[in-house]
Amino acid sequence: MEKTRSSFSGKLGFILAAAGSAVGLGNIWRFPYLAAKYGGGTFLLIYIILSVTFGFALMVAEICIGRKTGLSPIGAFGKLNKKFSFLGYLAALIPVMILPYYSVIGGWVTKYFFSYATNNIPTNSAAVTDKSSIFSDFFNNFVCDTGSPILWFLIFIGVTALIVWFGVEKGIEKVSKIMMPVLVFLSIGIAIYVLFQDGALEGAKYYLIPDFSNMTPQTLLMTVVAAMGQLFYSMSLAMGIMITYGSYMKKDVNVESAVHKIEWFDTGIAFFAGLMVIPAIFAAGGSGIEKPGPGLMFVALPSVFDSMPGGKIIGTVFFLLVFLAALTSSISLMETVVSIFQDKFKMRRGTSCAIVLGICVLLGLPSSLGFGIWDITSYIGMTFLDLFDLLSNYILMPIAALLTCILVGYIIKPKAIIDEVELSGKFKHKKLFVVMIKYIAPVFLLIILVSSVLDTFSDSFTI
Ligand code: PHE
Numbered sequence: 001m002e003k004t005r006s007s008f009s010g011k012l013g014f015i016l017a018a019a020g021s022a023v024g025l026g027n028i029w030r031f032p033y034l035a036a037k038y039g040g041g042t043f044l045l046i047y048i049i050l051s052v053t054f055g056f057a058l059m060v061a062e063i064c065i066g067r068k069t070g071l072s073p074i075g076a077f078g079k080l081n082k083k084f085s086f087l088g089y090l091a092a093l094i095p096v097m098i099l100p101y102y103s104v105i106g107g108w109v110t111k112y113f114f115s116y117a118t119n120n121i122p123t124n125s126a127a128v129t130d131k132s133s134i135f136s137d138f139f140n141n142f143v144c145d146t147g148s149p150i151l152w153f154l155i156f157i158g159v160t161a162l163i164v165w166f167g168v169e170k171g172i173e174k175v176s177k178i179m180m181p182v183l184v185f186l187s188i189g190i191a192i193y194v195l196f197q198d199g200a201l202e203g204a205k206y207y208l209i210p211d212f213s214n215m216t217p218q219t220l221l222m223t224v225v226a227a228m229g230q231l232f233y234s235m236s237l238a239m240g241i242m243i244t245y246g247s248y249m250k251k252d253v254n255v256e257s258a259v260h261k262i263e264w265f266d267t268g269i270a271f272f273a274g275l276m277v278i279p280a281i282f283a284a285g286g287s288g289i290e291k292p293g294p295g296l297m298f299v300a301l302p303s304v305f306d307s308m309p310g311g312k313i314i315g316t317v318f319f320l321l322v323f324l325a326a327l328t329s330s331i332s333l334m335e336t337v338v339s340i341f342q343d344k345f346k347m348r349r350g351t352s353c354a355i356v357l358g359i360c361v362l363l364g365l366p367s368s369l370g371f372g373i374w375d376i377t378s379y380i381g382m383t384f385l386d387l388f389d390l391l392s393n394y395i396l397m398p399i400a401a402l403l404t405c406i407l408v409g410y411i412i413k414p415k416a417i418i419d420e421v422e423l424s425g426k427f428k429h430k431k432l433f434v435v436m437i438k439y440i441a442p443v444f445l446l447i448i449l450v451s452s453v454l455d456t457f458s459d460s461f462t463i
Helices: 011-022 025-037 041-069 073-080 082-117 133-144 147-166 169-195 200-208 217-234 241-247 255-283 296-307 311-345 349-369 384-411 414-424 430-456
Strands: none
Touching: 011 169, 011 241, 011 255, 011 311, 025 041, 025 082, 025 217, 025 255, 025 296, 025 311, 041 073, 041 200, 041 217, 041 241, 041 255, 041 384, 041 414, 041 430, 073 082, 073 241, 073 311, 073 384, 082 133, 082 147, 082 296, 082 311, 082 349, 082 384, 133 147, 133 296, 147 311, 147 349, 169 200, 169 255, 169 296, 169 311, 200 255, 217 255, 217 384, 217 430, 241 311, 255 296, 255 414, 296 311, 311 349, 349 384, 384 414, 384 430, 414 430
């Protein structure tokens, strides 16, 4: 690295930046539709267990790898063990796969924000019984179109690239300090409102109470695979982002307590997003719960806002906050890739930004067009967007996580990480960390990897 590394001002700065990266569309858009799809309460329970064990161990490991080496992923893995340099490249590939389709959804959010702000969202007529149908038509007409989703996708990714280019993250950090609490407050408020609607309690039951009775070993495994993929995605793990952030972290910040805070914050927002969206579908007549997909949030919530007093304003504020949350995440995704290009190819920041933007626009087009003219569902049973999502979350991330566990558990040994944590105090969950990294996580990841690969090549796996 040529430039000297800046560091966060203190513990709060680090937590906010890491939380800004972690909290995003993963929590508000992806979590609710996966929870709806994989059995509600069962998914929620499995997710929480994984988050406090597996997510905790992996996040501690990644942050410490970054802080110990003071390098971003490619250099960091290589410094720990020459043979593992490739892991840095693998980790760097993952954001390149995620950012394009992330920005497609970011574009949808931007479009919804503008539609609310300019009063261009349809309104329900009392005569319709399935209240969500009018909103699902609105959503489908939009995503199946050609030009409009591309335009919004370009706007979203363009804004991301501009911010990364000009480096105004400082301003963004300030915005997110205000935005995060408002987002939490608004989500809780909307969730409470939704719960008072007719039929919503059925949805809350489905979401909160695990029901293992009609689970087969096969569906249970699929649920664990999905929850694990979601965990990586939501906590920005297994792709080098936390390593980069760790490299900026000061030595006297307590890693363990910082990780606990990020983990609870991230899981908390996802939890309330689920509590808004899932009961809302039940309240709106249930359509959508049978086959939940990426459009779930864009159908369920407008239908709720429509029935709320002041719903248009709430809708506007809500989509603005989601837009900002998505932006802080997309910035962290792009920043990682841009800085790798800069370091590796000794490129200027502007050049590296332009190249990354070009690659992401090309890779994003199939995801954007995949609901309309490039619909490939009849060939492979899923859209391009689902395909990118599947490849990154269920295949590449488990591979990166597995290799990280092997590196930490058996090559540099857990003690190297424990010593790093203990630079700033006692490591309270040391035993949990060692057992997870050495034994449970690798076995788990291996099972997950094998089953995702098998399922990808059989017809039964559709997202
Ligand atoms: N964690 C972010 C979210 O939940 C997405 C993300 C993934 C951001 C990977 C950065 C890196 O939306």
